[in-house]
Amino acid sequence: MSSQHDVTTPSWSIRRRLLAGFAVVGLVVVGSGVGGLLLSRSSSGALREVAAAELPLQRANSQMRDSVVRAASDLRAYIITGDQASLTSLATNRSAYRQALADAEQVCPAAPASCALVRAQDDDVRTWFSTIADPVAQGKVSRAKADQRYRANRSVLLSFYDVNDALADQVDRRIDDSLRHADRRWGMSLWVLVATTLLAGVGLVLLAWLTVHQVVPALTRLRVVLSRLAAGDLEARVEQRGPQEMRAVATSINRLAEQSLRLRDAEFVRAQVRGLTRDLDRRMRAHLHGDAVAEEVVCGLGPMAQADRVHVRFVDGSRMGAVTAQWTTPALDTLPPEPPGPTHPLESAVAVSARGHQSIVVDDIALYLQGGSQASAALSTARAYAGVGSMIVAPVMVGNERIGVLVCARAEGRRRFDAADAGLVESVASDLARAVHHARLFEQQTSVVGQLRELDRTKSDFLSTISHELRTPLTSIAGYVEMMRDGDAGELQPMQDNMLEIVARNTQRLRDLIEDVLTISRVESGAVRSERLPVALAGVVEHAVDSLRPQAEAAGVLIDTYPVPVDALLMADPGQIERMLLNLVGNAVKFTPRRGRVTVSVEIAQDDVLLRVQDTGIGIPKAEIDSLFTRFYRASNATQRQIPGTGLGLAIISGIVAAHGGDVDVDSVEGRGTTFTVRLPRWDADAVPGTNGYVLRV
Template identity: 70%
Template sequence: MSVEHEERGAGSMRSRLLTAFAVVGLLVVGSAVAGVLVIRSSSSAVSEVARAGVPLERANAQLRDAATGAAADLRGYLISGDRTLLTDLRTQWSGYAPALSRARVACRQQPGACALLAESDAAAQRWYARYAAPVVAGTVSRATASSQYAASRAQLSAFGDANSQVTALVERQIDAALRRADQQRRVGLWLLVTSTVLAVVCLVALAWLTVRQVVPPLTALRDVLRRLAAGDLEARMPVRGPSEMQAVAASVNRLADQSLRLRDAEFDRAQVRGLTRDLDRRMRQHLHADAVAEEVVGGLGAMGHADRVHVRFIEAGRMGPVAAQWSTRGLASVDPAPPGPTHPLESAGAVAARGHQSLAVDDVEQYLQGGPAGTGGAAAARAYAGAGPMVIAPVLVGQERIGVLVCARAAGRPRFDAAEVGLIETVAGDLARAVHHARLFEQQNTVVGQLRELDRTKSDFLSTISHELRTPLTSIAGYVEMMRDGDAGELQPMQDNMLEIVGRNTQRLRDLIEDVLMISKVEAGAVRSERLPVALAGVVDHVVTALRPQADAAGVVIDAFPVPAEAVLLGDHSQIDRMLLNLVGNAIKFTPRRGRVSITVQVTADELVVQVQDTGIGIPASEISSLFTRFYRASNATQRQIPGTGLGLVIIAGIVAAHDGQVEVDSVEGNGTTFTVTLPRLDVSRGTGQPTANVRF
């Protein structure tokens, strides 16, 4: 992998942006200062006009109004003789003096205006003193005043000319001030527009520079990130552009490098996990500890993590010989004998001292020569000659140490890293479980063999005893029957009753022996049966007929529902008969007086369903799962002292299983029991009706 390094555009984008923004800021501030100065200058000119020109112009206008008003009132009086006009004249003229005072104050900063003002004032004062005041005072007659009116108009004309000159001067000064303000405003506007244009140009240049320097690296960053997100961990970003973008590119490349390393590491771990699972699977296929050890050393050797692998097991508290080992040509095999003083790292004591911890050393010879006291010194180092890095992992079953797994590399090779040590410990744990299971299997086989031998001995004993008991029982039953028939003379009623009890118990004992013999034959595989079509209708009739006397004696009613003609199966007639006899006999035996036992047979496409239902004492729910165990009897049956051997249901289950069927129990204590037997149905239309080969079960 190569990464392109370009220093083009080197420098910090931050410094560039700060410089550009500083220039733009200076331009904006400069234009603002210029605008403020222009506004102040223009405001100053306008203020000057407002302070001097406007008050002077206003006061001069008031002077003109006062003088012309007084002259108009005088002329009106002279024409009309109305003396009220003289009052108005005095009123008009009274406003002349205040206006003159204001005008004089306003023209102090304008000497030319003050001179013209004085000239106009002199003309007005002469007019009033010569022509208006005598008329107002009454010292001049109306006719005389009228004759002087032409001369008074000359004085008023002189006043008007001077007053107009003052007004024209003020207006010229105001116009000049306004022109100066307008010029200053245009200059300010030009400065503002110029600075704004410069600022916009700078901003455009800054934007162009930013886009040119930032967008290409960002585009490259986007493309690289998309490739990385898509799983292309080889993608790298060119390190170029501003220093910030170079830093981002370098960081992204480092992240990609780290992701690639993590992916490669995860791939390696996945491979190791796969190999470990495969090794664990192969270990579980072996049922002998040494075979498991051989599988482990070969599997670890194939992984390539070690140059030599061997396994030892603890025997009688001491570390035993090498159970299995694997090595490459570069590293010699280990002495298979049990570890002595020259192999202190593998002794049972050393393993116990380390507890559950593995021992990982970088150089076993240096460790032994300069390591802790008791590690063996030079002699032990020679025993491990050629080995460098080494890992000794305990093989633990729970808290019990049963051996060690030792992995070594040739001298000069790299040390075992943490992942490799973890792998070795994992394999050691799998080895411990596999060895433990193998030993348990060996022990189980031994125990199973002993139990089978014991069971065969028991079955042989029961078969022998049963055969030995059958002969005398047959003789007893025969002689009892002869005596009851009167062959030995007439019997008294009491004697006949005694013989009847003997006969009944002889039959019970004979049934027990038959059951024991049947169980023995079934378990020994000695029962042979013929497979012929069996019609359940005939079997049900025979069972009902045979057990009717027993039911009548017990006060129990038997309900046998009609059996369909197609209820036919392929089986052994005697065994099916015995199965149904046992089911119905049990139902009668466990049903109190005035109870009922019903027998039904249902036919489906492929099966026959036989149900025997009673209203008897039922079976406790917790004991139903144990019913088909030899010699097991329900607790409520033993409490009521109902006789039985506990073998009838076992025989029933064996017969049903031999006919590829199944038996189910549904019972509620105190409410009766229902036994359901399901058997394969024989299609008579396709069956041959001929015997099949004998079947063992």
């Protein structure tokens, strides 16, 4: 009997002692709970009063203010822009204000002072609507006069805001008083709970001391198994023997181990899904067309989410468009792309817009459709959702703009979508939004680039045509002027000869302008024919300076040149290089006052040739240097001094230098002079066998 008693004692002794101890502790806890409940009921009553009266009034007062603020903003927007949508929004906000007013009047009778403030607010709002908003909305007041009336009646809105603030302060004070009263009650309840908790703790310590020698061995076995589980040995199990309580714990631990095994397997699956998601995102980014991106998404998401149908729709204007791409299994029918059904709000543009960033998960689509109120959509939705059990509808958003919807569906009888499935679909929808946005930007950019190229081609054709058309009459004018000056039409008086000289000079200026326009047009379009030959800069510099020296002497400007290195060689078009140098030196002479100096020098810098043209002229304002090479641009100081010019010379220079793989640098100080430095690739005759000495000297 003694042995049997020893064996059976653990199965009931722990229970008896625990029951007795917990009975004592329970009585203490119940007593404290009753006392705390009585104290807390009073504070809860105060809080319920706040929730029942003050909070609805506070919310309604805030909604009244928000509605009036938005209505004022809509009216102001209409006055400024004339947008009819602002009047629609104004009417909507007015309705919202009336609803908020009705809510406030419903809950304010408990506080007469608050009701008075609500009525005062309504008086101000009615005055504002009747004075300014309604006349403007009904077209009785023009927008110009409406702005004056709006400003004149601003005090009515300010009065409304003041009364609204007063009511908010009044409600806040009552709420604060109620909360302080509730806090005092809760404090008393807390003290009671602390005292009884201490008593319960003492009882639990005694109970633990009595039962520890019976529980420790079983806990030791549990500890060993738990250590193995923590070390990753999910196959470890607790032996189910000993007291009944310990056996129950062992059962729970064994179940937890089994659940951990399942979770490990599920995590492995999730890792695979994440890898597939990254791969899908990579494949999406590889496409540059929105439809191709959508097709990639549906084909990748369907197997990944274990769905029976995945489709994508994009918003078309204000409504949801047709099915752009879809993937199905034999369990569900394919959706027809046209018409863009279903029209049920589940996938409509309005419903997606109302949900914002939130997705919707429908466990049973049949029950969902039965609860809908859109009877007109019953036929199309029945066809679209035939055989569908559960479904996820995720918005495709770029920032706050909803551009479409991603729908994932399973057939009836299959497992419903869970939170993990919803997260996967939302993640893919987010990636889809970014990829589609990038694809659309690329398409827009491609279209714009094409339009710009076409515009540039049209511009070039126009300039070329106009220039050719102008050259013909100018040639006739120049010819007849020359004939008249030669005496073919009779002897000329000195004054007549002077007038014809002016005509001839301006005719030449027009011809130079036309040639510059033609040249810059050809340079920019790449139509300039360039013959690359070995060129020695020494001959080009000498020829250009000799050509411009008479012009410089007439202007009282001295041109200096430094000896050009013999190895200053270029592989270039001689005519273009000479024209570039003539423009540079000619500009320097033109913008240098009398007794000024223009210096031309050439030096070798490793693999480049540096050509410098320096003058002591009027210089260029620092802020305008970056715009010098723009077509038809002229510095402000040159315009003020009425120095003639077309503004095309530097643009031509820049085009010629760029065509030869070089660049132009400008260093200028207004009033002190300018230095243009042209850097061009040097040609090494010794580096090319058989070309030594074969240099074109201009």
